[in-house]
Amino acid sequence: MEHVPKIKFPQLPFITREMFDWGAKTEFDLEVVVTTAQTITFQVSGATKESPFSYNITPTGNIDRESFTRRIAGIPIFLSVHIDNTNAVPGQMWIEVYLRGGQTRLLKLVAGYIFPERGLSYPAGSGSTPFNEISPPLPENVANPAAGADWDVGPSGSQLWYIHAVSCQIVTDANAASRVPHLEIVDNGGALIMDFSSNISIAASQTRTMVFQPVGEVADPDNAFRMPVAIPQGLIVNRAMDLQMNTLNIQVGDQWSNIRIYRASMALET
Amino acid sequence: MKSTDEEAVLSLPFLTRQMLNLPHGSFFDVEVEFLANIAEEVEIVGFTKHEIFNFKHTHAGDGTVETDTFRTSDIPLGVSVHTTSATVERGEYWVALYLRVNRERIMKLCSGYVSRQSSIAWPQVQSENELGKRGNFKIVSVSNPAAGADFSEAVPTGEHWIIQFVTLTFATSAVGGARNVHMTFAPNATATPLDHFADTTQTQNLTRQLNFHTAGFTSDRLDADQVLVNISPKIHLLAGGLVASAILNIQVADQLSDIEIYVEQFMAI
Numbered sequence: 001m002e003h004v005p006k007i008k009f010p011q012l013p014f015i016t017r018e019m020f021d022w023g024a025k026t027e028f029d030l031e032v033v034v035t036t037a038q039t040i041t042f043q044v045s046g047a048t049k050e051s052p053f054s055y056n057i058t059p060t061g062n063i064d065r066e067s068f069t070r071r072i073a074g075i076p077i078f079l080s081v082h083i084d085n086t087n088a089v090p091g092q093m094w095i096e097v098y099l100r101g102g103q104t105r106l107l108k109l110v111a112g113y114i115f116p117e118r119g120l121s122y123p124a125g126s127g128s129t130p131f132n133e134i135s136p137p138l139p140e141n142v143a144n145p146a147a148g149a150d151w152d153v154g155p156s157g158s159q160l161w162y163i164h165a166v167s168c169q170i171v172t173d174a175n176a177a178s179r180v181p182h183l184e185i186v187d188n189g190g191a192l193i194m195d196f197s198s199n200i201s202i203a204a205s206q207t208r209t210m211v212f213q214p215v216g217e218v219a220d221p222d223n224a225f226r227m228p229v230a231i232p233q234g235l236i237v238n239r240a241m242d243l244q245m246n247t248l249n250i251q252v253g254d255q256w257s258n259i260r261i262y263r264a265s266m267a268l269e270t
Numbered sequence: 271m272k273s274t275d276e277e278a279v280l281s282l283p284f285l286t287r288q289m290l291n292l293p294h295g296s297f298f299d300v301e302v303e304f305l306a307n308i309a310e311e312v313e314i315v316g317f318t319k320h321e322i323f324n325f326k327h328t329h330a331g332d333g334t335v336e337t338d339t340f341r342t343s344d345i346p347l348g349v350s351v352h353t354t355s356a357t358v359e360r361g362e363y364w365v366a367l368y369l370r371v372n373r374e375r376i377m378k379l380c381s382g383y384v385s386r387q388s389s390i391a392w393p394q395v396q397s398e399n400e401l402g403k404r405g406n407f408k409i410v411s412v413s414n415p416a417a418g419a420d421f422s423e424a425v426p427t428g429e430h431w432i433i434q435f436v437t438l439t440f441a442t443s444a445v446g447g448a449r450n451v452h453m454t455f456a457p458n459a460t461a462t463p464l465d466h467f468a469d470t471t472q473t474q475n476l477t478r479q480l481n482f483h484t485a486g487f488t489s490d491r492l493d494a495d496q497v498l499v500n501i502s503p504k505i506h507l508l509a510g511g512l513v514a515s516a517i518l519n520i521q522v523a524d525q526l527s528d529i530e531i532y533v534e535q536f537m538a539i
Contacts, residue, residue: 011281015347019282021320035387035400065356065386094387094400098350104324105315107348108391112398124396134402160401180492185435185532187409193530194435195481201492216486230487232503236434236534238407248493268400269356269387 014077016049026101028075030109032068034059035094035267037158040087042114044097046079046122048072059093064158065269075099079109082119090115091135094267097122113267135264137164142259147173148252151259152186154242162264163235165213168245172206173253179203180248183212183229188240195246198229204251209258239268285345286319292371298345299370300379304329304336305537306363307428312384314367316349318342329363333428333509335539345369349379352389360385360399361406364537367392383537405432405536412529418522421529422514425507430538433505436482436513437530442474443523449473450518451497453482455505459512466501467518474521479528508538 017023032044032055039061045054050073059066081095096111097120110120118129140161145151151168155161172179178201185193202208209226214233237243245256279288287298302314302325309331315324325340351365366381367390379392387400415421421438425431436453448471456463470491472478478495484503491497507513513531517524 011283013283015283019284019319020317022317022322026322096387096389098352099348101317101322104322105313105350105352106317106322107315108350108352108389108395108397110396111388112396113400120396122395124394160407178492182493182496187530191411191528191530192437192479193409193532194437194483195479195496195498196483196485197493197496197498199492214485230485232434232484232486236404236407240409266400 012049014049015075017074028072029100029103030070030072030076031098031100031105032057032070033096033098034066034068035064035158035269036092037061037156037267038088038092040083040085040093042081042083042088042093042095044070044079044081046076048074048076050074069100076109076122079122080119081110081114083114084116086116088115089135089138091264091266095120133264135162135266137262137264140261140263142261144255144257144259147255148250150245150247150250151256152242152244153259153261155237155239155265157239158267158269159239160266160268161237161261162266163231163237164262164264165211166231166243166261167209167211168259169207169209169257170202170247171255171257172202172204173251174204175251175253176204177249177251179250179254181210182246182248183231184244184246185237186242186244188242193241196229196231198227200227282319284347287344296372297341298343299339299341300346300349301337301339301368301370301375302327302351303366304338304363305333305428305539307331307333307426307537308358308362310353310355310358310363312351312353312363312365314340314349314351316346318344318346320344333426333537339370346379346392348391348393350389350391351380351384353384353386356386358385359406359408360388360401361535362537365390405534407434407532407534410531410533412531414525414527414529417525418520420515420517420520421526422512423531425509425511427509428537428539429509430536431507431511431533433501433507433513434484434532434534436501436532437479437528438515438526439477439479439528440472440517441477441525441527442472443521444474445521445523446474447519447521449520449524451480452516452518453499453501454512454514454516455507456512456514457507458510463512463514464502464505465516466499468497468499470497
């Protein structure tokens with residue numbers, strides 16, 4: 001008579017709790033960690049052998065790193081993290097998902113940025129996006145400072161900036177002086193890290209637009225109203241730094257406006 | 271004829287020691303290499319068919335390679351390395367895991383930088399880095415040298431720097447002399463360095479800031495006290511590499527100060 005073995009568990013192409021000596025009494029959870037300044041709901045969904053699951057998670061958006069735990073019936077066979085809301089900007093919602101067993105992390109399942117064009121999946125999918133960058137350049141608008149004052153701006157607590165360009169406009173008052181704008185990088189204590197300055201000065205009663213960009217060479221300012229200044233390509237400003245304008249010989253009625261920082265921004269924990 | 275238990279094991283969709291004809295008494299462990307310049311703890315977690323394991327290791331933070339081994343009951347089916355420390359930055363803590371049988375490495379499981387936001391795992395999962403493959407951007411503040419002296423800053427053990435900027439303030443004394451500030455980058459103390467220097471000299475009783483950067487352009491000196499000097503992009507320095515000034519005609523009471531080096535930092539053995 002042919003031997004027919006008693007199989008403890010079915011011959012499945014995926015793992016289930018029954019296959020492990022420790023599996024029967026173990027409770028499984030997903031630990032979802034979010035780093036973002038955005039308050040936008042995203043979905044974590046998938047399936048175990050026992051059931052599909054789907055959770056909507058909404059971060060508070062003002063917490064640098066926030067954890068959510070969601071109970072699942074077994075070991076996930078599939079898992080996906082995705083978002084439909086087009087307000088989710090690339091580079092701004094960083095998600096990590098861990099499988100927990102008995103309240104202990106067992107395995108990292110996925111980690112990465114999510115936005116409508118891309119999600120995360122376990123097992124790993126191709127995960128490609130319509131563009132290569134982590135985050136495309138988006139403008140950061142800076143509020144106008146008071147007349148006679150310079151401006152400063154920097155990444156918030158959970159960000160890092162990859163600077164593409166900085167543009168800003170100055171309208172000088174009637175006081176005679178040779179203003180020289182300096183774009184500076186300073187640390188959070190105000191110590192100067194780097195200085196980029198223009199090669200022409202600005203006299204009284206002028207309106208000029210400064211453009212700081214990685215051109216490598218600056219043309220003669222035939223159009224004196226637009227003043228290019230070279231900055232390095234791939235300039236990184238992290239949360240320990242600020243960008244600031246320091247205008248040599250600024251006068252009391254000089255006014256900065258239309259300040260735009262064209263930067264990719266990545267969500268980093270503090 | 272196989273026993274019922276053996277048949278059951280053979281039906282599993284993963285590897286266990288019972289499926290292999292290893293010598294009696296063979297044992298498995300995970301060998302982990304750590305390279306860090308920060309004294310923080312990482313956890314190595316995972317599971318085999320028989321157990322959930324959780325091991326911990328705290329590096330001395332001295333930039334040297336440390337190795338630890340952890341015995342496992344069987345072949346790991348999943349393993350991750352993470353840290354709960356918020357002080358570890360990406361680029362500071364490198365970890366590599368190997369599976370060993372009878373103290374012989376049989377497979378590299380995974381390797382990479384570990385921070386609270388980035389961990390590594392085996393089997394391979396969709397695990398990205400929050401900054402792509404970039405390192406840790408940090409400002410290295412250098413102590414003022416003595417009056418009349420240049421400064422020199424060495425890359426610490428275990429680190430790999432890519433220079434972004436160097437800035438400093440140079441105040442000259444009343445002694446006459448045309449000083450010229452050179453910024454040098456050398457792989458060690460004996461090699462001929464890369465030498466970048468200003469195209470203007472600095473006479474007595476002047477305080478100027480010199481900015482060495484990669485913008486590729488030097489503006490006219492409308493503001494004479496701000497000197498821009500171009501340096502090569504992507505200057506790589508390994509441990510023992512030197513960033514140093516070499517000021518031509520420096521005088522005894524000249525003083526360097528506010529020296530800041532902005533680097534992208536990685537780890538390297």
